[in-house]
Amino acid sequence: MRNVDTVTTAILENSSVPFVALDSEMHFIYVNHKAEELLQKPKTELLGKNFRDEFPDEVLAPFYAAYQKVARSGISGTPIRFEAPYGPLNAWLELHVYPSDAGVSVYFQELGNRNQDAETLQSSQQRFRAVWQASADALALSDAEGTVLDVNPAYVELYGYTYDEVVGHNFAIIFPEQAREYANQQYRETFKSPQVPAFESVIPRPDGSEIVVEARVDFIEERGQRVAMLSTIRDVTERVRQAEALRESEERFRKTFDGAPIGMALVGLDLKPFRVNSALCELLGYSEQELTSMTFVEFTHPEDVEADLKLAGQILQGEIPSLTVEKRYLTKNQDIVWAQLSVALMRDKVGNIVYGLSMMEDITDRKRAEEERSLLLAKEHEARTLAERAVRTQEELLSLVSHDLRNPVAVVKGVTQLIERRIARGNPLDLDQLSRDLTKLSEAADRMDKFIEDLSTPQHIQPNHPLLITPERVDLVALVRRVTGSHRQRTEHRKLVVEADNDELVGVWDPARLEQVLDNLITNAVKYSPQVSVVKIGVGYETQSANEVRGGAAGDPDAAEQVDGDSRCAVLTVQDEGMGIPAQDLPHIFEWYRRGANVKDIIQGTGVGLAGARQIVDQHGGRITAESQEGIGSTFTVRLPLNSSL
Helix, strand or coil: CCCCCHHHHHHHHCCCCCEEEEECCCEEEEECHHHHHHHCCCHHHHCCCEHHHHCCHHHHHHHHHHHHHHHHHCCCCCCEEEEEEEHHHCEEEEEEEEECCCEEEEEEEEEEECCCCHHHHHHHHHHHHHHHHHCCCEEEEEECCCEEEEECHHHHHHHCCCHHHHCCCEHHHHCCHHHHHHHHHHHHHHHHCCCCCCEEEEEECCCCCEEEEEEEEEEEEECCEEEEEEEEEEECHHHHHHHHHHHHHHHHHHHHHHHCCCEEEEECCCCCEEEECHHHHHHHCCCHHHHCCCCHHHHECHHHHHHHHHHHHHHHCCCCCEEEEEEEEECCCCCEEEEEEEEEEEECCCCCEEEEEEEEEECHHHHHHHHHHHHHHHHHHHHHHHHHHHHHHHHHHHHHHHHHHHHHHHHHHHHHHHHHHHHHHCCCCCHHHHHHHHHHHHHHHHHHHHHHHHHHHHHHCCCCCCCCCCCEEEEHHHHHHHHHHHHHHHCCCEEEEEEECCCCCEEEECHHHHHHHHHHHHHHHHHCCCCCEEEEEEEEEEEECCCCEECCECCCHHHCEECCCCEEEEEEEEECCCCCCCCCCHHHCCCCCCCCCCCCCCCCCCCCHHHHHHHHHHHCCCEEEEEEECCCEEEEEEEEECCCCC
């Protein structure tokens, strides 16, 4: 006997009362010496066997009812006593059934033979009948042919027939007429089977409803032959309905989960997903097997991990009931995707967290659109700022020109008034004085002419307005020498040097426009260079390959185009030893109204000269670039196609 100590075993073995112990399945787990004598079998043959197989039905029926009642009552339940005839001894037995930890314990006492105790038989039958009538399970007794011999009230209530409609009739009366022949065939096969496991059936009731029953059968034997079948039937309709409802619910969830257009995952308390759908696999680029072997930290963007762990802790601690957050994930290819994560907790019946349901909606396109919108707004703001700056620059330019023109105008007016006064007084003509006055007037006129020229050029070069180009054959070497010579006359301290590879370099261009470009580059070189310095102006040609670009400025690929095949181009360079251009300003130096940050407050300028030069070069099909190092100097290079007809 399980868990029985040595002392107890010794007492039971020496007891004069037959004693057996059964487990919850009615198997013998202990048999004492007196029980071996009563049952006329050694304990080695009984242990592990079922009680039903060792006792006749006249004992089994009341014992089974007692067993069920005691087993249901638990260890603290009341023992049950009953009497039953025992054929092998031709005697009556008194059985005491007690609840135990393992199942039940049974004590036997022999009362005498049947003839001596008829009243006891009658009493026992009455008690058995009481158990039959009171059973909550439906019970039916039928013979080998399937005729119902007896049913209890629970059977009548379960199937919806009266007692008389069933007893004495074939058991298949409860089935539809078309199914009765098959039911009888199954009955006969069951009657012959050595063992019959419990089974379920769907039974129609007379009122049109259907019930699902679980049936278990036992057989009554006489002289070793089966003579009757005892069917124990239980209504399991509600259990089956609940199981079906659960299955349908799980199926709906499965279809919803697996077919959802957004990523979904069931995540355990270890933060590891144990089930994921195909949308999540597609979003992150991992297989289902790969994702379920990872924690969410492994596919979360590193910068978002700390915040996510904090939120996970808050929701698991019950500080927040659920969460929705926008976060970044890393795909298998290490690409960044944005998703809106929503998490809800699933709990058991007592409120404990079982797992979390995570839903991840891909919002990458929306995030990119927001970023693009932010960039557009930033560019719009920058453009507005530049426009406002341009307006201010133009106002400053007009103010500056107005101020600068007053000086030479004042000189002209002053000298003229002096000459007029001398004439009015009749003073003799002093040729030396007159020469000095005329020189002053000429210099003032030259200064005004230059101001007017500088002022007129930006008025004809405006953003997004094509220039009028008048092409003709031009010797670029001669043009460079002429423009440089003009600058030499106005420049005292800078040395201007022309370096030409050839005596002449002829192409088809607009000479006036090229002169504007060269004049602007030389003027800037002189303006931003120290007084004792050299400005080199180079002119030559080179051959461009098909991989080089045509048109546009350095750092501006949108304005460039491919050149098919090889072509010759003229190359014009202006190199100074000046202040240089800061690296952050260099990519923008050819934009309208842009100037280097290192000259804004110390050297006056408008920020239109280089932008205008670029426009002229672009319309000639060429390209202008700049190389510079702050504090060392700058080199501007203009490339013009020699074979272009414009």
